[in-house]
Ligand SMILES: Nc1nc2c(ncn2[C@@H]2O[C@H](COP(=O)(O)OP(=O)(O)O)[C@@H](O)[C@H]2O)c(=O)[nH]1
């Protein structure tokens with residue numbers, strides 16, 4: 001059963017124009033099942049009615065919405081996910097207040113198909129039908145219902161009902177497949193308890209699928225529940241997919257925690273937000289200009305939220321115009337880019353506009369900020385632009401293909417392809433070296449490169465005697481901005497480009513030279529001379545420092561630059577040689593080893609006529625750098 005595609009048709013029209021009776025005439029089923037609905041003769045809740053049609057390979061499902069002006073909220077919730085509209089206009093009354101409002105809402109929600117039924121045809125004559133048909137045509141001019149069939153019916157007498165049913169079946173055939181991001185999402189439009197079935201949520205699946213045993217999340221509350229059972233068309237099924245009217249029996253969750261307006265989704269796939277960015281169209285019929293920060297009712301999915309409307313690019317919005325806006329919500333919700341919304345004013349309660357969500361988890365924006373506006377305009381564009389904007393917005397935090405997918409709500413294969421094209425085009429940069437590749441926008445990447453170079457530069461400025469910055473210090477600075485893998489990628493990139501170079505555990509800028517003050521230059525020369533002169537019997541560093549009368553800090557800096565240049569070689573903490581003495585010692589040890597295969601500390605001591613301290617330091621240093629190795633009391637070539 002669940003294999004059959006659903007065509008979801010929402011009724012629309014003024015109260016008492018005959019929507020509910022028409023659905024009953026088409027299906028034999030009364031949508032007004034509540035006792036209150038029966039008593040008052042009006043629709044209060046959303047009704048879902050399946051139309052049986054033999055030999056038809058799709059399933060028409062009606063959502064019967066209330067027409068009462070106070071129940072527009074319910075109407076929007078019902079109409080937000082429909083494939084087509086059945087606009088009902090009573091032949092005797094013609095186009096009325098809620099006919100207009102419902103029609104506006106259908107337009108704002110981006111509904112693309114529909115049929116018009118002129119109900120209560122039995123109450124008027126042929127002439128009136130012709131006249132009304134003309135009026136309705138004018139009313140629908142240039143809208144999505146421009147070419148829609150207009151069919152007179154009488155639900156009481158049954159005339160025209162077959163024609164209408166036939167037209168609906170034809171229309172159903174033209175409804176294409178819905179766009180699927182592959183990730184389960186279902187705005188909840190009803191919550192109830194069913195005898196023997198427990199707590200049930202119902203809705204239309206917007207994307208992905210759900211099956212028995214799945215864990216789902218209820219948002220924005222971030223509650224999880226387990227799907228005990230799935231029903232489509234009153235039948236138990238194993239799974240339900242995109243576009244199906246679906247009822248889910250939940251366990252591990254209390255009924256009191258559930259309500260219309262929440263959204264069921266794959267855990268972790270939707271992020272609750274208190275802000276939404278969108279493009280808003282203000283209805284011409286509103287007739288007034290809109291000011292910044294007015295409070296509106298925002299209808300999105302099956303939810304209604306009170307919200308401040310921040311105009312991002314102008315001080316006022318004129319009727320019939322569009323603008324980029326940010327909604328500041330009074331309670332959180334979840335949405336995805338591309339979702340449609342409708343806004344209504346408080347008093348009088350009136351639909352005044354609607355549009356499309358561009359960013360579903362935006363930061364707070366400064367108004368009139370050109371970068372913000374540009375970014376939003378880009379989100380309005382095609383998928384490549386949207387994906388690029390998403391990566392750009394993420395800054396120094398790289399995103400994987402699946403993270404990008406979740407943010408833009410597009411199918412896996414399309415996103416993967418887009419990502420690899422953007423990567424080839426150099427718009428985004430791959431951060432390699434992890435299980436899942438992640439990507440950084442080229443601007444953020446360039447920004448990190450710049451930061452890295454700045455860190456090295458400022459280190460070298462602060463340490464004028466040093467030619468290098470310790471690698472670990474650079475790394476820890478970068479890690480305040482990004483993760484380790486990104487740091488490595490940026491660092492290696494600069495190495496390859498020969499902008500920086502690395503020496504052991506130090507890094508510097510290629511071509512950087514220490515420019516010392518003349519007096520420092522002089523001191524350095526003095527230190528060098530001291531070590532050169534003393535040869536193998538070099539002094540303790542501390543002795544040199546005291547002799548020159550330097551502070552430990554200044555002395556250390558000067559020594560550092562001698563080490564960096566390789567003028568001095570540190571054998572141990574206390575034994576330092578000039579490079580000439582070091583090379584000479586090396587030659588002597590090597591020659592001895594060639595002749596005798598082994599050398600001991602005592603042998604070297606006698607050879608160089610040195611104290612044991614120096615001989616030990618020399619051999620241990622050679623062991624340390626892997627030239628020799630120690631075996632018991634002798635050192636041999638490695
Ligand atoms: N004579 C006549 N009455 C109708 C027709 N359709 C609906 N009605 C009546 O109009 C009233 C409102 O109908 P209902 O379906 O509840 O309207 P809704 O508010 O649009 O759902 C009811 O009393 C119906 O019996 C029709 O085709 N002919």
Ligand SMILES: [Mg+2]
Nearest residue numbers: 019020042043
């Ligand atoms: Mg009704």
